[in-house]
Every structure is written in C-alpha cells, then in structure tokens.
Amino acid sequence: MSSVGIDQISFYTSNYFLDLRTLAQLQSTDPEKFYQGIGQEKMGMAAHDEDIVTMAANAAYPLVQNGEGEQISTVLFATETGIDQSKAAGVYVHRLLGLSNNCRVVELKQACYSATAAVQMACALVARQPGKKVLVVASDVARYDLNTPGEATQGCGAVAMMVTAQPRILSIDPEVGSYTEDVMDFWRPNYRKTALVDGKYSTKIYLKALKKSWEHFRESSSLSFNDFSHFCYHLPFSRMAQKAHQHLARVNKSELTAAELEQQIADTLSYNRIIGNSYTASMYIGLSSLLENCGNNLAGKRIGFFSYGSGCVAEFFSGTVVEGYQDVLFQAQHQAMLDKRQEVSYDEYLNLYEAPDPKDGETHTIEADTQGRFRLAAISHHKREYVVI
Numbered sequence: 001m002s003s004v005g006i007d008q009i010s011f012y013t014s015n016y017f018l019d020l021r022t023l024a025q026l027q028s029t030d031p032e033k034f035y036q037g038i039g040q041e042k043m044g045m046a047a048h049d050e051d052i053v054t055m056a057a058n059a060a061y062p063l064v065q066n067g068e069g070e071q072i073s074t075v076l077f078a079t080e081t082g083i084d085q086s087k088a089a090g091v092y093v094h095r096l097l098g099l100s101n102n103c104r105v106v107e108l109k110q111a112c113y114s115a116t117a118a119v120q121m122a123c124a125l126v127a128r129q130p131g132k133k134v135l136v137v138a139s140d141v142a143r144y145d146l147n148t149p150g151e152a153t154q155g156c157g158a159v160a161m162m163v164t165a166q167p168r169i170l171s172i173d174p175e176v177g178s179y180t181e182d183v184m185d186f187w188r189p190n191y192r193k194t195a196l197v198d199g200k201y202s203t204k205i206y207l208k209a210l211k212k213s214w215e216h217f218r219e220s221s222s223l224s225f226n227d228f229s230h231f232c233y234h235l236p237f238s239r240m241a242q243k244a245h246q247h248l249a250r251v252n253k254s255e256l257t258a259a260e261l262e263q264q265i266a267d268t269l270s271y272n273r274i275i276g277n278s279y280t281a282s283m284y285i286g287l288s289s290l291l292e293n294c295g296n297n298l299a300g301k302r303i304g305f306f307s308y309g310s311g312c313v314a315e316f317f318s319g320t321v322v323e324g325y326q327d328v329l330f331q332a333q334h335q336a337m338l339d340k341r342q343e344v345s346y347d348e349y350l351n352l353y354e355a356p357d358p359k360d361g362e363t364h365t366i367e368a369d370t371q372g373r374f375r376l377a378a379i380s381h382h383k384r385e386y387v388v389i
C-alpha cells in the first residue's frame with residue numbers, strides 16, 4: 001500500500017496575547033514560576049470576533065486557496081470547545097472555504113486527543129480512496145477560571161492538515177499504541193464555559209497514559225526508543241513535554257544525556273511557549289514548530305507522537321519526514337503572523353476573556369477586530385454569522 005499521511009500543515013492563532021509576567025505581577029507570583037516552572041511565556045487571547053470556526057478557517061485557508069480543495073472528500077473538525085451541541089463547527093468552515101457540496105463534514109470530541117483520532121480516521125479514508133484528500137482541522141480556545149492554577153496555561157489556536165496518499169510532509173505508520181481509562185482529571189460539563197481540572201493528578205495520569213501507550217505501541221511496532229530522532233508530545237504547557245520525555249527515557253532505560261533528550265523535543269516547544277495550550281491543536285502546532293524551527297534536515301527522520309486527551313484517551317504513533325518537506329511549509333506566513341501579535345494589558349485580557357454569548361434572540365453585532373481573513377460578525381436570533389473580510 002502506498003504511504004498515507006500529512007501533505008500540508010498550517011496553523012493560526014489570535015493577534016492578542018497576555019505576557020505571563022503581567023499575570024504573575026497581578027497574582028504576586030514570581031514570573032519564573034511561569035517562564036521556567038511551567039515553561040510558558042505568553043498566552044493567546046481570541047478577539048471577540050474570533051472563535052474556533054474563524055481560527056480553523058484561517059488555518060485551513062492556505063491549504064485550499066489555489067483551488068486545491070476540489071479533491072477533499074471529508075472535513076474532520078476536532079474540538080473540545082464547540083460552539084453548538086448539534087451543528088458541526090466544520091460546516092461553517094466548509095462554506096467559508098468554498099468546499100464542494102459533495103464533501104462530508106463531522107465534528108469529533110475527546111478532549112485534546114480528538115485531533116489524533118481525526119488524523120487516524122483520515123488516513124483510513126485516504127487508504128480506501130487514494131485519489132481523495134481529507135482535511136483535518138483542530139481548533140480550541142483553552143479557558144480556566146480566573147485566579148486558579150490552570151489560568152496561566154490558557155491559550156488559543158487552530159491547525160489544519162491535509163491528509164493524502166504520497167504525502168509531502170509526513171508519512172504516518174499504521175501501528176498505534178492506545179490507552180483509555182475513565183478518570184476525572186479535566187472535564188467541562190455542558191453548563192460551564194471553563195474547564196474543571198485536578199491539575200497535579202492530570203499530570204500524573206498523562207505520564208501513566210504515556211507509559212501504557214508506549215508499551216502497547218511496542219506490541220505491534222518493531223521500532224524502539226533509539227529509532228526516533230524527535231518526539232512531539234501533547235503540549236498543555238511546555239514543561240509537561242520535558243517531564244514526559246524524561247519519563248519515557250527512564251522507561252526505556254535510555255543512555256542519552258539530559259542535553260540529548262532535550263534536543264529531541266526543544267524545537268517542538270517554541271510556538272507553544274508563546275501561544276499557550278490550544279488543546280486539540282497543540283501537539284500538531286508542536287509538529288509545525290519542529291519542522292519550521294529545526295536547523296537540521298529532518299528528511300527520513302522518524303518522529304514519535306504522544307497524543308493525550310484528559311478523561312482519558314491517549315495514543316502513541318510514529319511517522320517519517322518526507323524528502324523535500326521544507327518546500328511545502330508555511331513558515332514565513334506563520335512567522336509574520338506571530339511577529340505582528342499585540343500584547344494586551346490585564347484589563348484588556350479580562351475583557352477578551354468574556355467571549356460574546358448572548359442568550360436572547362436579539363441581534364448582537366460584533367465589532368471588527370481580528371487580523372484574520374474570517375470573522376464572527378454577529379449573533380442574531382441565536383445564529384452565528386461568519387463573514388469573509
């Protein structure tokens with residue numbers, strides 16, 4: 001069977017960010033607790049006219065802008081911060097991108113893991129119809145209650161990946177290691193806008209799920225720890241990946257030095273440090289970060305992936321970077337987007353924290369603010385109105 005995997009990858013994050021030094025000052029906390037302790041510097045804050053739909057459309061636009069959307073058979077939209085209990089957010093994205101009416105759309109949920117479920121399902125669909133493409137989008141706005149330990153780990157972002165046969169970026173191996181256990185480490189009941197979390201417990205379950213997924217992966221794959229040049233972990237905050245990688249190295253009795261282990265993940269963390277947790281999107285923004293920031297040619301290198309979604313479902317899988325991958329990256333666009341972001345004050349942050357959510361059926365127009373191509377222009381008669389700028 002020909003190889004299947006990621007042919008293109010692009011991400012988007014909001015124009016605004018709060019520097020965690022500002023949060024530290026307000027909370028009379030040492031900023032190094034955030035900068036070093038959890039390894040985060042900034043967190044992305046969506047403008048009022050941005051949400052998971054506009055971010056996803058912005059992430060996916062470069063992949064379809066030259067009419068490349070015609071062969072897309074399916075859009076899989078992964079999110080855990082959905083905007084509707086019934087309608088898939090991807091249906092709005094489908095219209096904003098001008099995709100074919102013969103393209104199916106569905107939304108997937110299992111905390112941060114669902115983007116990986118989407119990627120695996122996309123690979124299976126493409127294997128069945130190798131001439132078709134599947135667009136996977138993952139988009140989230142991570143929100144915790146104010147003045148809680150989780151607050152510093154907020155963020156927002158979306159990633160879009162075109163899954164095809166003969167991919168130009170990453171060929172994904174069929175073997176996976178999965179782990180599911182019913183735990184309450186992080187959850188968000190339907191009546192809440194912010195997540196509830198048992199923070200320290202969640203980090204322990206994450207590490208347990210990593211070991212179990214790895215062990216299951218090894219049952220079907222001949223690959224060992226030393227076969228991987230780099231590892232992409234789910235990134236709730238960048239220190240979590242460092243702890244996870246040290247844990248996996250210990251499980252494998254690796255003889256690599258601390259510096260060599262750090263080198264295997266360091267480039268995956270750069271974007272997360274300044275965007276924050278983007279839930280479903282975060283591991284794949286980590287992949288973008290690796291591909292775009294690693295000084296060495298990664299062609300032919302094997303990458304290990306650990307995807308974790310609280311609750312919990314986790315998966316370890318692997319892929320090989322394709323020769324010439326550099327030619328299809330959107331590195332310059334991503335860098336330009338990140339460079340022009342604007343810092344907000346604490347009061348502006350509090351204002352952005354409250355996303356518009358009118359519960360009456362009146363018409364609420366939303367002021368134009370986003371720097372992106374798509375915006376949420378109004379909520380009227382309980383309907384969200386999205387426009388192309």
Ligand code: HMG
Binds near residue numbers: 152153206279308
């Ligand atoms: P906390 O209680 O504020 O922090 O919460 P802490 O006291 O544990 O400190 C954090 C680290 O900073 C510690 O390092 C301190 O020593 C260090 P560690 O012992 O862990 O190595 N520290 C300092 N370092 C330098 N200078 C200083 C200083 N002070 C302290 N002055 C916690 C931390 C992660 C629990 C919190 O942020 C939280 O609840 N976050 C949300 C939950 C989360 O992200 N969990 C991760 C695993 S679950 C997951 O990944 C899934 C998720 O993405 C959701 C989904 O799947 O949908 C969350």
